[in-house]
Amino acid sequence: MNVLITGAAGFIGSHLSDKFISEGHRVTSLDNYLTGSPDNLEHLRNETRFKFIEQDITQPFTAADDIDLVMHFASPASPKDYLAHPMETMKAGSTGTRLTLELAREKKSRYLMASTSEIYGDPAVHPQGETYRGNVNTLSPRAVYDEAKRFSETICLTYYREFGLDVRIARIFNTYGERMQVNDGRVVPTFLTQALKDEPITVYGDGTQTRSLCYISDLVEGLYHLTTLEGLAGTVVNLGNPDELQIIEVANLIRQLTGSRSGIVFQPLPEDDPKRRCPDIIKAKRLLNWQPEVSINHGLEKTARYFERILNINKEE
Ligand code: UDP
Numbered sequence: 001m002n003v004l005i006t007g008a009a010g011f012i013g014s015h016l017s018d019k020f021i022s023e024g025h026r027v028t029s030l031d032n033y034l035t036g037s038p039d040n041l042e043h044l045r046n047e048t049r050f051k052f053i054e055q056d057i058t059q060p061f062t063a064a065d066d067i068d069l070v071m072h073f074a075s076p077a078s079p080k081d082y083l084a085h086p087m088e089t090m091k092a093g094s095t096g097t098r099l100t101l102e103l104a105r106e107k108k109s110r111y112l113m114a115s116t117s118e119i120y121g122d123p124a125v126h127p128q129g130e131t132y133r134g135n136v137n138t139l140s141p142r143a144v145y146d147e148a149k150r151f152s153e154t155i156c157l158t159y160y161r162e163f164g165l166d167v168r169i170a171r172i173f174n175t176y177g178e179r180m181q182v183n184d185g186r187v188v189p190t191f192l193t194q195a196l197k198d199e200p201i202t203v204y205g206d207g208t209q210t211r212s213l214c215y216i217s218d219l220v221e222g223l224y225h226l227t228t229l230e231g232l233a234g235t236v237v238n239l240g241n242p243d244e245l246q247i248i249e250v251a252n253l254i255r256q257l258t259g260s261r262s263g264i265v266f267q268p269l270p271e272d273d274p275k276r277r278c279p280d281i282i283k284a285k286r287l288l289n290w291q292p293e294v295s296i297n298h299g300l301e302k303t304a305r306y307f308e309r310i311l312n313i314n315k316e317e
Pocket residue numbers: 078079080174185186187188190191202203204205209211247269270273274
């Protein structure tokens with residue numbers, strides 16, 4: 001298969017590129033490095049089935065080759081990044097989604113949209129199933145991401161209904177692992193960096209808010225099933241790990257796993273920070289025969305080893 005991945009230099013996009021290459025496919029990857037990094041794709045540089053094009057997907061572009069699958073992952077994705085790049089975030093989820101859908105239509109290819117648990121906002125229903133319509137504050141700074149992704153979902157299903165395009169939508173819940181940017185502000189890279197440096201761990205609010213953390217290899221498996229199985233046109237599915245943890249528990253687990261001497265400091269909760277988040281994955285289990293396999297301890301240990309290397313920290317010293 002010829003696969004085109006936008007946002008391929010990002011955390012999830014780079015792991016997806018690896019997966020499709022390892023399964024024998026050809027990958028054309030696009031990124032403008034707004035929040036991604038060339039380091040994430042360095043290991044694929046000499047791979048003949050891999051091609052990189054530096055491209056802002058909110059600007060018109062064409063692809064010379066045939067394409068069987070377009071995967072749209074280009075967008076700032078951490079709250080810190082999308083609040084720093086609000087216009088780019090809204091463009092990636094509006095113009096970027098429309099242009100990539102047009103490309104898929106022209107190439108008669110399948111299309112996968114990277115949506116998000118953020119479309120549920122600060123959820124009033126728990127856990128969140130795909131039929132829940134969400135609770136987004138459209139006026140919040142955070143809504144630049146939430147609403148861009150909600151628009152993306154709607155335009156994807158419009159292309160499905162109007163043009164018969166084979167679109168699939170993954171609502172991706174909090175995912176962590178190697179190649180997250182050290183300073184992207186999300187909970188796992190931030191806490192791991194602080195713990196490894198024995199610096200205070202910054203828990204926002206009282207730390208009782210919850211998230212459900214999925215290790216990257218589990219997410220990539222789910223995405224691979226969602227894109228390669230037949231008969232899923234028009235499908236929207238949650239992908240995430242339903243093991244729900246309080247943020248204070250994540251902080252303590254990371255301190256323990258890294259043998260850190262860090263203390264915990266409490267800082268103000270960001271505006272409209274969701275109080276609880278946990279995916280209902282019954283649909284993913286049924287349709288994709290998929291569920292996460294990697295335990296939080298194992299996933300965090302692997303991620304900690306990556307950050308030790310990136311930060312040049314030797315805990316044995
Ligand atoms: N968080 C925290 N300290 C940090 C970074 C994040 O307590 O240094 C909290 C944040 O307030 C949220 C949760 O961890 O409740 C997950 O935040 P993240 O930015 O990773 O992703 P989100 O799920 O909010 O998009």
